[in-house]
Amino acid sequence: MIKFKLLLFAVLLLTFTKAINSQSISQSNLDSLDAYFQQSMTDWEVPGMAIGIVRNDSLIFAKGYGLTNIKKKKRVNAQTIFPIASNTKAFTAAAIAILVDQKKINWDTKVISILPYFQMYNEYVTEHFTIADLLSHHSGLVTFSGDLLWYGTNYSREEVVKKLYMLKPQSEFRTSFGYSNILYIAAGEVIAKVSGQSYDDFLKTHFFQPLGMNSTYTSINDLKELENVCTPHNKVNDDVFPIELLNWDNIGGAGVINSNVEDMSQWIKLQLNRGAWNDSVIFSKAQSREMWTPHTNFKVSEGYQRLWPTTHFRSYGMGWSLSDYHGKMIVNHSGGYDGVITFTCLVPEENLGFVILTNSNSSLYNAMSYRILDHFLAQDTVDWSAIFLPYQQRGDKRERISQKENALPPSLDLIAYQGLYKSELYGNALITVKGKKMKINLLHTAIYEGAINKFSADTFIVEFEKTPALPQGYITFTLDEKKQKVESFIIDVPNPDFDFTEFKFVKLDWVEIKE
Numbered sequence: 001m002i003k004f005k006l007l008l009f010a011v012l013l014l015t016f017t018k019a020i021n022s023q024s025i026s027q028s029n030l031d032s033l034d035a036y037f038q039q040s041m042t043d044w045e046v047p048g049m050a051i052g053i054v055r056n057d058s059l060i061f062a063k064g065y066g067l068t069n070i071k072k073k074k075r076v077n078a079q080t081i082f083p084i085a086s087n088t089k090a091f092t093a094a095a096i097a098i099l100v101d102q103k104k105i106n107w108d109t110k111v112i113s114i115l116p117y118f119q120m121y122n123e124y125v126t127e128h129f130t131i132a133d134l135l136s137h138h139s140g141l142v143t144f145s146g147d148l149l150w151y152g153t154n155y156s157r158e159e160v161v162k163k164l165y166m167l168k169p170q171s172e173f174r175t176s177f178g179y180s181n182i183l184y185i186a187a188g189e190v191i192a193k194v195s196g197q198s199y200d201d202f203l204k205t206h207f208f209q210p211l212g213m214n215s216t217y218t219s220i221n222d223l224k225e226l227e228n229v230c231t232p233h234n235k236v237n238d239d240v241f242p243i244e245l246l247n248w249d250n251i252g253g254a255g256v257i258n259s260n261v262e263d264m265s266q267w268i269k270l271q272l273n274r275g276a277w278n279d280s281v282i283f284s285k286a287q288s289r290e291m292w293t294p295h296t297n298f299k300v301s302e303g304y305q306r307l308w309p310t311t312h313f314r315s316y317g318m319g320w321s322l323s324d325y326h327g328k329m330i331v332n333h334s335g336g337y338d339g340v341i342t343f344t345c346l347v348p349e350e351n352l353g354f355v356i357l358t359n360s361n362s363s364l365y366n367a368m369s370y371r372i373l374d375h376f377l378a379q380d381t382v383d384w385s386a387i388f389l390p391y392q393q394r395g396d397k398r399e400r401i402s403q404k405e406n407a408l409p410p411s412l413d414l415i416a417y418q419g420l421y422k423s424e425l426y427g428n429a430l431i432t433v434k435g436k437k438m439k440i441n442l443l444h445t446a447i448y449e450g451a452i453n454k455f456s457a458d459t460f461i462v463e464f465e466k467t468p469a470l471p472q473g474y475i476t477f478t479l480d481e482k483k484q485k486v487e488s489f490i491i492d493v494p495n496p497d498f499d500f501t502e503f504k505f506v507k508l509d510w511v512e513i514k515e
Contacts, residue, residue: 093319188253232339
């Protein structure tokens with residue numbers, strides 16, 4: 001009996017020693033990550049960042065870096081609130097999962113049976129479009145199609161969804177990936193209709209309150225009296241500058257949430273626990289599995305696999321992107337808000353998750369995320385920051401457009417271009433002329449007001465000064481040569497987020513604009 005006790009004591013002592021050593025090594029490793037985060041943020045000229053890491057149901061790392069605003073000099077910490085933008089989509093999918101568990105709907109419920117005004121580009125797609133289709137990005141629409149309908153506009157969520165039928169597809173229904181914010185807005189409206197609560201209230205009562213996410217909000221109006229809120233920043237060429245938080249209330253289920261590292265760690269724990277929270281179940285394991293099941297696949301190109309040789313599949317589930325890395329399934333989503341980029345990542349098999357919040361329009365999160373994954377999954381030491389930074393620096397460069405050499409003069413006097421124009425999809429736009437100066441106003445979006453300058457013939461340079469993240473672009477007028485009058489115009493501003501060419505603005509001749 002004495003020998004057994006001595007043996008048991010020795011085993012316990014060895015276990016305790018190993019635990020202490022493991023804890024010490026783990027902290028040392030976290031310190032190395034901490035130093036890497038700080039140095040990378042400096043290298044990328046990102047004003048502020050916050051990172052939280054959850055392991056085995058504990059928040060093992062939570063820290064802020066840099067400044068909330070480069071002019072006000074307030075420090076970022078784990079409580080600093082950031083717009084998480086498209087990370088909201090996972091909340092929307094989980095909200096639907098709750099309604100499925102409650103048997104109020106199922107994933108195959110037809111959207112039109114819930115929202116009678118829901119209409120896609122043809123009758124077949126409209127009649128067969130399901131709740132799962134809303135969340136899977138395989139509608140046939142091109143990525144970001146119609147985003148200018150909600151971005152900074154005065155359209156309501158319902159008004160945006162009602163314009164879906166005018167968006168033209170790029171592929172057959174359910175055959176390829178096309179990221180759609182508007183369909184997630186529709187999903188939010190489904191939640192409201194089925195639950196009898198507003199989308200925002202549903203999130204509060206089913207997620208924020210039960211999880212103790214007390215610093216998480218669904219409107220920037222809620223942030224106005226708070227001090228610890230990040231300021232977005234843009235970087236153009238070598239200039240980093242703060243910009244205002246833009247009201248995104250009408251994006252609803254696609255990207256309306258604002259949160260911080262500490263609150264998001266609670267969300268990560270819920271996800272890693274497959275919907276279980278303390279002694280309750282918020283959504284079932286079965287629905288967790290549905291959300292993490294591939295619905296729309298991407299190609300893993302030869303070039304992609306050269307950079308990430310352990311990745312063999314990439315897909316989108318419902319509210320989450322899915323892939324494999326170092327032999328583990330990776331569940332993640334990014335969020336892009338003007339001047340803020342965020343990222344949430346889960347490794348379910350390792351009971352690991354993390355969130356990265358930055359107040360800059362940069363892809364620093366990408367380098368940070370792979371560094372964290374390598375640290376926990378493979379102990380790799382690839383310097384992802386050094387690999388990705390040159391691409392970001394090239395993307396920050398912006399060359400100004402000047403009038404074309406040997407430019408032709410406009411076909412008509414400038415005053416002939418003045419007038420009210422209408423796009424069936426967007427609404428009205430106003431072109432005004434005062435002396436030799438031309439201006440454009442997209443009337444549903446206060447921030448889309450800009451100067452128009454000559455380029456060549458009936459193509460002009462346009463610049464929306466209130467949205468500095470956008471480069472200059474072109475506005476091209478079509479003329480009726482017989483009648484010698486302007487018929488319409490199309491705007492083309494090259495950028496990865498918004499397709500201005502979806503809007504054709506036709507001149508309303510019966511509206512007279514006073515000089």
